[in-house]
Amino acid sequence: MTQRPAVLIMQRHLAPLSAFLESAYDVYRLWEGPPVEAAQDVRAVVVAGEYPLDTAVLEALPNLELIACFTAGYDGIDLDWCKAKGLPVSHAPGVNHEDVADHAIGLIVASRRQIVTGDAAVRSGGWTVETRTITPSLAGQKVGVVGLGAIGEAVARRADALRMTPAWWGPRDKAAAWPRAASLLDLAKASDILVVACRADESNRGLISRAVIEALGPHGLLVNVARGQLVDEDALIAALRDGRLGAAALDVFMEEPTDPARWAETPNVILTPHTGGATTAGVQGMLGLLIQNLAAHFAGRPLVTPVA
Structure with a gap:
């Protein structure tokens, strides 16, 4: 296990988040290849909630602790599966x-x-x-x-x-x-x-x-x-x-x-190309909640915006 928590970003269009996360976390990107050697290290995955979440990838992460959803919506996440695995889910409501x-x-x-x-x-x-x-x-x-x-x-x-x-x-x-x-x-x-x-x-x-x-x-x-x-x-x-x-x-x-x-x-x-919530303020709000939820989880505090 690495000293810093490791996170895995699941979707390519979330790549810009890397720059905001790398100061505090070891960041892996799924589209660059499954993090086989680092699988033991990954403790959180960052996802866009509108896309189906590949549970087969998650099953290969034995120390996974958190599903951190960048968006407000989380319809691609199988909440029953997460509950059965004891995985909390955060999201970004009320920002866009x-x-x-x-x-x-x-x-x-x-x-x-x-x-x-x-x-x-x-x-x-x-x-x-x-x-x-x-x-x-x-x-x-x-x-x-x-x-x-x-x-x-x-x-x-x-x-x-x-x-x-x-x-x-x-x-x-x-x-x-x-x-x-x-x-x-x-x-x-x-x-x-x-x-x-x-x-x-x-x-x-x-x-x-x-x-x-x-x-x-x-x-x-x-x-x-x-x-x-x-x-x-x-x-x-x-x-x-x-x-x-x-x-x-x-x-x-x-x-x-x-x-x-x-x-x-x-x-x-x-x-229009799914840009309804894609404003500067909206994206900044989602990023802020993502960072707060990750920080809270790894500090042992309650999630700021958990999925109910």
Whole structure:
């Protein structure tokens, strides 16, 4: 065992974290090869919670003590497996939900006011004195929020400020400033815009089904800033292509990065590369919590933000 604790970073896109961790830890990176010789040393793994966690790699780390999730979401982590192994899990809640809500509203405005297609028209010479795009006002639009957690509440507050009318649905009732629909299907039927903002796990894969998409209808807009697995992506693409759904604006996908060819013939869709929470402040907040949780664990103190 080394004198300093050793940590293993699991996903390549988390490579920049190395520079912030190497002053206190021996840092290994899985994409450089499994740390066979150092397997005895690794006491914590650093992960992005949206990716399935390879438990076979973890099984080869006999002194593993902590799963340190860099993100707020941890749907890729098998919590039952971790509990059975006695492995605590930390994450980074409450640092970027406002940013994700900003992004959701940006997607709504961009889609409803046709900002992307307007930009393309100006650049291509399609804007003439004879043509002018007429778009719906946001005022009075009924916004259904799926999941009234931190992100969902932030979206609803912003919708209020923009003169839209929020409502919501979640599997568990709670005190809220906005009405809760009797069911997800009822929420979709009553909404002009449906924003997916709920936590993902295996119990709600494909929650936004063909039936929900069709209930939203040919003038409806589906916005997803949560997780790609929550939406039946094949049903979504089919509905957009044949006009059963009006539009979609997506920041997350079933597989990431998504295959651009998948969307090539799909109309009325705006796509962003999972950047809803990727702000300077948000990333700094996640980094701060990661460092605090690692330090607390190795000092024998309670985790700062454990997964409940």
